[in-house]
Structure formats: C-alpha cells, structure tokens
Amino acid sequence: MxxxxxxxxxxxxxxxxxxxxxxxxxxxxxxxxxxxxxxxxxxxxxxxxxxxxxxxxxxxxxxxxxxxxxxSGESHDFTLSLDWSLSGGFNRVVLRELATGVPYGTVVAYGDLAARVGQPGAAQAVGAAMGSNPLPVVVPCHRVVESGGRLGGFSGGLETKRKLLALEGVLPEPLF
Known part of the structure; x- marks a missing residue:
C-alpha cells in the first residue's frame, strides 16, 4: 500500500x-x-x-x-512542491490563485478573489474554498477577508488568523 x-x-x-x-x-x-x-x-x-x-x-x-x-520572520515565501490531490474543481482554481496572487503582507476580499478567477459574484463559493483549504499558511487563506475589512471566518479559528496577519504586518500584534 x-x-x-x-x-x-x-x-x-x-x-x-x-x-x-x-x-x-x-x-x-x-x-x-x-x-x-x-x-x-x-x-x-x-x-x-x-x-x-x-x-x-x-x-x-x-x-x-x-x-x-x-x-521566525526570516522568510515570506514558500517554494514547496504541493500535492493538490485533496482539492479539486473551483476550489483548486481559487486556492492556486491565492497561493500565487496574494503576497505576504497583503489581503484580498472574497469577492475580489472570485473576480480574479473569472467568477464575479461567487464570494460565498470562495469562502467555501477557503474552508476546505488542505494547506493553510502555505496556501494563505488567512489573507482573505470580507469586503468591509472584517476578518471573516478561518478554519484555524479567528485568533489564529489574527496572529498570522499580525506576523505579516497586516494587523497590530495581539495584546495578549
């Protein structure tokens, strides 16, 4: 086997x-x-x-x-081979765009990411793709936020999302 x-x-x-x-x-x-x-x-x-x-x-x-x-803050990019076998269809398209098109220290709205993959109006489907991401951190779903700037959801929990965005300088460090 x-x-x-x-x-x-x-x-x-x-x-x-x-x-x-x-x-x-x-x-x-x-x-x-x-x-x-x-x-x-x-x-x-x-x-x-x-x-x-x-x-x-x-x-x-x-x-x-x-x-x-x-x-540790020494590197901002991942150059790893990724096995995409746990993701398919629309989800894989969205996750690949996220991995290559949303750099360290930036965020993108769910709707904007949907438009980038040719599916304007599919913000909820992008949210579902983020929730199914088998490679969080490396495929940075923590960088996807709501259009008004609110954090939105995160499979690792909102405190984890806050910490990752603080690490990348997008949010201030959590107070505790």
Whole structure:
C-alpha cells in the first residue's frame, strides 16, 4: 500500500501537523494535539488511500524548514512542491490563485478573489474554498477577508488568523 509522511512541528500558533506525499506537501492541520493528530491521520489515510508513516522518507525536511523560517520572520515565501490531490474543481482554481496572487503582507476580499478567477459574484463559493483549504499558511487563506475589512471566518479559528496577519504586518500584534 502507498504511504505518506507526517510530522508535527511546534509554532507560536500551537502544534501543526504536516503531511506529504511523493508529489509534495498535501496537508497542514492546526491545533494538532494527540486527538487531532489521530483524527487528521485517519482522514488523510482514507482520502489518499495511503498509510501514514512518521516522517520516514524525509519528504518533510524542506516544508519544516520553510515553515520555521516563515514563523521566525526570516522568510515570506514558500517554494514547496504541493500535492493538490485533496482539492479539486473551483476550489483548486481559487486556492492556486491565492497561493500565487496574494503576497505576504497583503489581503484580498472574497469577492475580489472570485473576480480574479473569472467568477464575479461567487464570494460565498470562495469562502467555501477557503474552508476546505488542505494547506493553510502555505496556501494563505488567512489573507482573505470580507469586503468591509472584517476578518471573516478561518478554519484555524479567528485568533489564529489574527496572529498570522499580525506576523505579516497586516494587523497590530495581539495584546495578549
């Protein structure tokens, strides 16, 4: 049976679970405590048709390095191979545009992102794409906000979104 590598790294946001296939980074999961790890690995195993192996092949060396550089403020860009197999159709189109077209330290409104992919008026569908993003942080769904500037939703929680935007200089640092 096929396998995928996984590991957990510590960040200021809490533990992140990373998973990679031979095609690239396939998943990033927030708040990866023991219970979340088990659930995430079972879901990934089912969706990928592969067994999880704790970073056996070194596929995660570069993703770990780049994420650590991002969180320390040393790097603003990710140059990783990404495995898009957990995303398809409209969601994949939106996420690819987000990954390449919304740089560090900027934000874009849901409706503006919809227009960029040729679907003006599909702001809610863009929101659904953000919620299904299997690669948060690397594919920066935290940079998508409501048209009035409000944060909108975030799968990792609004406090996590605030912290990521503060890290990138978009918002002031949280007070506590």
């Amino acid at each position: 096929k396998s995928f590598d996984w590991t957990v790294i510590g960040t200021d946001l809490g533990p992140l679970l990373l998973a990679a296939t031979e095609n690239g980074l396939v998943s990033v999961a927030f708040h990866a405590d023991q219970a979340t790890q088990g659930k995430a690995l079972r879901e990934l195993s089912s969706r990928l048709g592969a067994e999880p192996v704790a970073d056996a092949t070194g596929l995660l060396v570069e993703p770990v390095r780049q994420l650590e550089a991002y969180f």
